[in-house]
Amino acid sequence: MSNLLEVKGVTKRFGGVIANKDVTFSVETGNITGLIGPNGAGKSTMFNMVSAVFPPTEGEIWFQGKRIDQLPSYKVAPLGISRTFQNLQVFKTMTVLENVMVGLHTKTKSGIVAAALKTKKMRQEEEDMYENALQWIDFVGLSDVVATEASNLPLGKLRLLELARALATSPSLLLLDEIAAGLNNQETLEMANLIKAIRDKGISIFVVEHDMDLVMTICDKIIVLDQGEKIAEGTPKEVQSNERVVEAYLGASEDEEVIS
Ligand SMILES: Nc1ncnc2c1ncn2[C@@H]1O[C@H](COP(=O)(O)OP(=O)(O)OP(=O)(O)O)[C@@H](O)[C@H]1O
Incomplete structure (x- = not known):
């Protein structure tokens, strides 16, 4: 299986704080x-570096065989990588469809050209984007609220909307930042099935998640960080029985999640 994303010896410092220390791992094509x-x-610091929010202090990030952290285009999320956010980033006064379309318009010139000046090619491009947006809205199960303003949707549906918007940009790698936060058991189960269905469509997935049941159910491989350093990597089974991992979680304060 080929490596889609490679993080090589990455360190991130914020002043005196070392958020990531010499972290190396890869995300393989076709995996969760x-x-x-x-x-x-x-975890968030690592996600932010992979999605080009800020560069590493040291080390390299490679995507599809190219080093990306030094490219001029790295200032926006590298083409081919899209993400969802722990704190929802939907536009509350826009409908579901508008929210998905707005992410696509930033990728084309036609979005900023007056309607009368649009060429046939631009109109075709818009038509394709519209069809693509509707297809992903349907895929995540939001067809019945396609024209509903986001402010009228419950959290579970807003998380699905973020997912549809990220998917509509046709990523090769999808980053999910605590996509199940705040969801009830049934919604989490449905989200797990959806994530596996996305993987089965050939999109590789990288998740940060506090819900251990979800992580252990859906992931092919798990990377464990503690105090900025990678302390383990392996299948869910390997990681769960790893002594350093158990220790790191048991050492956490009481209000934090303990690995189960
Ligand atoms: N912009 C920043 N400026 C200064 N310190 C930061 C910044 N971002 C993160 N840190 C620090 O880096 C360390 C790692 O934080 P990070 O948010 O990446 O951890 P995390 O694993 O995502 O945590 P959580 O599970 O609570 O979201 C923490 O000590 C945090 O305070």
């Missing part, structure tokens, strides 16, 4: 890979 660790372990 999990990134877990106690609070403050450096």
Whole structure:
């Protein structure tokens, strides 16, 4: 199986704080890979580097065989990688369809050209984007609320909307940042099935998740961070029985999740 994403010796410092320390791992094509660790372990920082929010202080990030962290285009999320956010980033006064379309317009010139000036090619491009958006809205199960304003949707559906918007950009790698946060058991189960269905469509997935049941159910491979360092990597079974992992979680304060 080929490596889609390679993180090589990555360190991130914020002033005196070392959020990630010499971390190396890969995400293989066609897999669901999990990134877990106690609070403050450096998971979000790693996600932010992979999605080009900020560069590593040291080390390299490679995607599809190219080093991306030094490219000028790295300032926006590298083409081919899209993500969802722990704190929802939907536009509350827009409908479901508008929310999905707005992410696509930033990728084309036609979105900023007055309607009368649009060429046939631009109109075709818009038609294709529209069809694509509707297809992903249907895929995540939001067809019945396609024209509903996001402000009228419950959290479970807003998380699905973020997923549809990320998918509509046709990523090769999808980053899911705590996609199940705040969902009830039934919604989490449905989300797990959806994530596996996305993987089965050939999109590789990298998840940060506190819900251990979800991680252990869906992931092919799990990377464990603790205090910025990678302490383990393996299948869910291998990671669950790893002494350093158990210790890292049991050492966490009481209000944090303990691996089960
Ligand atoms: N912008 C920043 N400036 C300064 N320190 C930061 C910044 N972002 C993260 N940190 C620090 O880096 C460390 C790792 O934080 P990070 O948010 O990556 O951990 P995490 O594993 O995602 O935690 P959680 O599970 O609580 O979301 C923490 O000590 C945090 O305080």
